[in-house]
Amino acid sequence: MAELMRKPNLMAKLQAEVRENTPKGQQIVTEDDLGNMAYLKAVVKETLRLHPPAPLLLPHLSMAECDIGGYKVPAETRVIVNAWALGRDPGSWEAADEFMPERFVDVVSPDFKGRDFQFLPFGAGRRICPGINFGMASVEIMLANLVYCYDWELPDGMRQEDLDMTSVFGMTMRRKEKLFLVPRTRC
Numbered sequence: 001m002a003e004l005m006r007k008p009n010l011m012a013k014l015q016a017e018v019r020e021n022t023p024k025g026q027q028i029v030t031e032d033d034l035g036n037m038a039y040l041k042a043v044v045k046e047t048l049r050l051h052p053p054a055p056l057l058l059p060h061l062s063m064a065e066c067d068i069g070g071y072k073v074p075a076e077t078r079v080i081v082n083a084w085a086l087g088r089d090p091g092s093w094e095a096a097d098e099f100m101p102e103r104f105v106d107v108v109s110p111d112f113k114g115r116d117f118q119f120l121p122f123g124a125g126r127r128i129c130p131g132i133n134f135g136m137a138s139v140e141i142m143l144a145n146l147v148y149c150y151d152w153e154l155p156d157g158m159r160q161e162d163l164d165m166t167s168v169f170g171m172t173m174r175r176k177e178k179l180f181l182v183p184r185t186r187c
C-alpha cells in the first residue's frame with residue numbers, strides 16, 4: 001500500500017483492474033475473481049521482491065562441501081541467503097530499487113517457485129516455504145479488497161515524498177514507521 005501511495009498512477013491501474021474484474025453489485029472481491037487479475041499478482045510479486053518478509057530466509061546447513069561461484073563452502077556450514085539483496089541486485093534487475101510491477105506482467109520468469117535464484121521470497125529447494133499458495137492467496141485477496149472497497153488518501157498535509165520507507169530488519173522485516181492512510185468509500 002505504501003509503494004502504491006507513492007505512485008498514484010499504479011494505484012489507479014490496480015484499482016481499475018480489480019474493479020473491472022469483480023462482478024457488478026458484488027460487495028467484496030472473492031477468491032474466484034482473482035483469476036483475471038494479472039496486475040494484482042504483479043504488484044504482490046514486486047512487493048515481495050523489494051520487501052521480502054523473511055529477508056534472510058531461514059538458516060540452512062550445507063550437507064556436503066560445495067563450490068558456489070568460486071567460493072568453497074565446507075560441509076556443515078551455516079548458510080544464510082540474503083534474499084533481500086538478491087531482489088535488489090542491479091546485475092539481475094533493471095532499475096532495481098524502483099517499484100515497477102510491470103516487470104512481472106506477461107512473463108513466466110522470474111517466478112517465486114525457487115527456480116530463479118534472483119527472486120527467492122519463499123526460499124528454494126527442499127525447505128522452500130510450504131505455505132506459498134496460502135500466503136499468496138491471503139495477500140492477494142486482502143490487497144484486492146482494500147483497493148476495491150476504498151479510495152485511499154494520505155493524511156492531511158502529507159505528501160507522497162514524505163512517506164518514510166525505512167525498514168527494520170530481523171528474522172522478519174517490517175516498516176519502521178506505521179502507515180497511516182485515510183479510506184474513502186467510493187459510493
Ligand code: HEM
Nearest residue numbers: 053054057058121122123124127128129130131134135136
Ligand atoms: C507471503 C507469505 C509468506 C512468506 C513471504 C513466507 C516466506 C518463507 C520463507 C522465506 C521461508 C524459509 C525458506 C528457506 O529458508 O528456504 C519459509 C518457511 C516456512 N514457511 Fe513460509 N512464508 C509465507 C507464508 C507462509 C504460510 C501462510 C505458512 C503456513 C500456513 C508458512 C509456513 C512455512 C513453514 C512451515 C516453513 C518452514 C519450512 C521448512 O523449514 O521446511 N509460510 N516461509
